[in-house]
Amino acid sequence: DAKTTQPPSMDCAEGRAANLPCNHSTISGNEYVYWYRQIHSQGPQYIIHGLKNNETNEMASLIITEDRKSSTLILPHATLRDTAVYYCIVRARGGADGLTFGKGTHLIIQP
Amino acid sequence: DARVTQTPRHKVTEMGQEVTMRCQPILGHNTVFWYRQTMMQGLELLAYFRNRAPLDDSGMPKDRFSAEMPDATLATLKIQPSEPRDSAVYFCASGRDLTDTQYFGPGTRLTVL
Numbered sequence: 001d002a003k004t005t006q007p008p009s010m011d012c013a014e015g016r017a018a019n020l021p022c023n024h025s026t027i028s029g030n031e032y033v034y035w036y037r038q039i040h041s042q043g044p045q046y047i048i049h050g051l052k053n054n055e056t057n058e059m060a061s062l063i064i065t066e067d068r069k070s071s072t073l074i075l076p077h078a079t080l081r082d083t084a085v086y087y088c089i090v091r092a093r094g095g096a097d098g099l100t101f102g103k104g105t106h107l108i109i110q111p
Numbered sequence: 112d113a114r115v116t117q118t119p120r121h122k123v124t125e126m127g128q129e130v131t132m133r134c135q136p137i138l139g140h141n142t143v144f145w146y147r148q149t150m151m152q153g154l155e156l157l158a159y160f161r162n163r164a165p166l167d168d169s170g171m172p173k174d175r176f177s178a179e180m181p182d183a184t185l186a187t188l189k190i191q192p193s194e195p196r197d198s199a200v201y202f203c204a205s206g207r208d209l210t211d212t213q214y215f216g217p218g219t220r221l222t223v224l
Contacts, residue, residue: 013200016130042216042217042218043115043202043204043213043216043217044154044202044204045215046212046214049212076211095159097156097167097209098144098146098156098159098167098170098213099144099154099156099213101153101154101155102153102157103153
């Protein structure tokens with residue numbers, strides 16, 4: 001079972017910041033938070049991951065709460081091409097296994 | 112831009128036929144994962160390899176599925192005999208190591224009639 005909870009769907013206006021929440025209240029100290037997305041008919045695409053500090057890369061920012069029980073993925077200026085299913089995944093540091101995907105959040109960017 | 116490649120992209124076959132799906136991991140990656148995606152079950156892990164050795168195939172139906180890595184540049188997933196319930200999109204992913212970020216291929220869409 002996935003260790004995360006995400007809203008099933010969200011809308012965001014094009015050009016605005018998209019903020020996708022994820023709850024992972026049972027996360028343990030050695031577990032990372034990963035975000036992937038899947039655009040229709042494509043393979044999942046890695047976005048970002050973090051342990052406890054906020055992270056930023058060219059695609060997105062990841063904000064993790066101090067207690068690490070939840071996080072938010074931020075797409076700063078959403079475009080229509082960002083419409084996809086976004087998956088929040090908890091994975092143990094040094095975890096030698098595959099990814100456990102939940103149902104994710106279907107983000108729809110409105111023109 | 113290094114990518115995972117998968118062939119074929121689409122496969123339609125009849126029940127009982129053998130199906131072979133191929134994956135070329137990113138050069139230098141030593142771990143390969145196979146996933147399956149259906150509407151009902153979502154994305155599920157089938158098996159994974161490190162340095163061509165199978166580490167876990169507990170997600171695969173043992174009687175009909177087999178996964179191998181004949182060499183470092185090729186991973187295969189075979190179904191024999193195929194059944195309609197095997198219809199799904201099969202994804203391959205690779206990583207520099209087991210703990211590394213996984214990079215996914217475009218998938219093989221399998222339809223078994």
